[in-house]
Amino acid sequence: MKFARPSALRIMMIATLLAVSGAAHAERDKAVDKAMEAAQAALTAKDYPKAYAMYLRQSDRNGLAQFVVGMFHQEGWGRQRDPVKACTWFEKAAQHKVPAAANNWADCLAQGVGRAADIPAALKWYDLATQQGHLISACHAADYYLQGKGIPQDVPRGMAMCTAVAQASSIPAMLQMAGYYEQGRFVPQDLARARAWYQAAAELGSTEAQFHLGVMLAQGDGGPADLAAAVNWLESAAGSGYVPAYLPLALLYAKLPVQADTGLLAPEHLAKAYLWNSAAKATVTDATARAAVERLDGMISAVMPAAWRPTLDQQVAAHLAQHAH
Template sequence: MQSIRISLLLAAALSAAPASAKKASDHAEPLHAAYALLDKGDYAHAYPAFLRQSGKNPLAQFMLGLFHQIGWGRPVDQDAACAWFAKAARGKIPTAQHYSATCLMRTPDVPGNAGAALAEYLAAAEGGHKISLCSAAEFYIRGRYVARDVVRGLNLCGQAAMANSPPAMLLLAKYLQNDPDVPRDLAGARHWYQLAAGHNVPEARYQLAIMQSQGDGGPVDSSAALGNMEALAAAGYAAAYLPTAVLYAHQPPQADTGAPSAEHLAKAYLWASAAKASLADPAPAEKLLASVLALMPAEWRPGLDRKVADHLAKFAAPRATGASPGA
């Protein structure tokens, strides 16, 4: 898992327009030994290996910033991290430019900081770090440090979304769904959640399922809502447990008996039980369980309870607040 994480960080750091890709690759070439140490979790030797290259190598400077930001082998030190990110940003490392802008916004009221941060976000996006456009969008949508221009802000974040950035798709959907500073556009929100869900963004899939089940921004699609929600629940996304149980509990009854099918009843019990064990407030799950148990044969419970226990043990899900995934 460590090597995968480091590879992703390197790819993010080297996000760049094609014209600057060769230069970015040249920065990475002298750092192979340092990355190998970091890949092994040998922080004590990796840090000085990057430090030795940091005089003229902005990618080494960026990595040193990550050491301090994340706390690899040392206490977290945001001030030290920001100092390294600022150096790397001057070397046109796009992710460093983004982080440097975020550092400036720690103290946005210092004269010049907000303007410099906006410029850094836009430069990072120009270099290939497209999600930085959504950070720039915040300035215009909120009207902080610049004249308020919601359309311009949405267009900026929309550029990132249309550049195939799943995080930007998610942010744009949130803006359009229920942001107090943005005109509500449920159809637009549903569209962007749909696209982000196609990139396996769990929160987007969750919000899309809610909209599908309620008919927000488009027609009710109970089948798609249930499919999306149960897939999330099966993957340990704890916020999806109770909605999945509710969707099963509200499936149409059998035509011949007028009662829920055995499968729907069992699934409602399974996911309501998982919700009861996982949510900070178990009361809604307990209420649903009571209605299910009034119909479900008692002899089903031991086998179903074992399935719930196995699922929860697999994901070791902490109690959720209602919108976060299981571990």
């Protein structure tokens, strides 16, 4: 049976929590610190049974250990997912003032995992998590005010809550704000504002934002079209392994102006179109996208020298291997 593996981002988050916890409790038992560091090392090494057992041994007195045990059950790391067990552990860790656990416990309450949903109680825990430094919790709470789900609807309050977090340079909050304005959810559609929030998040390194910004720049959504900037942002996202950027980037390269003397794409643009289309061919599953990939592949094959393929195919294989999940 295949179980989920923790992403590098999840592991980094846990390592950060461990460091913060250690700084906040410098006087605690050094043996506990060493045990937690060893458990983190096992998790980083993807030795899930060993890591789980080590965190579990510390879970009677350590809130961070309780949180990570909850993550094992929530994410299915080396075991079946069990949301009810996960929420039980998150509640324990939240009582020990672990900010991420307070957020996850609020999710449990809001979603009614193993019990009836309790939105007012969830909002209290989101607020505690925010006060403890888990700022995106304010955006999670904001959604309930925006939807009027379980509480009276209050769109201005919800927007103000999430805007404040986005203005504090929280990338998830920036993405959430961009989505509200791009889709016209709860507020009138405003593509210029959406583009501005994507721009802010893209500049902080968000590949998802870089992708959306690139598409908006290519299409002229929310401001003037800028194909050169669109290519740059999509290339940044695609180069980091963001799969949705592959095909749009290949199509942009294929649509760049041709050379006046040959009537063909510049060699570097043709090669890039082939590279990113090949990456898309290896990763996309949507039928419409696959049809677009095949059409572009046929167009490229008609003009690209066959001698280029082996080298370019090696580059594609290396990129995909580097960013395999």
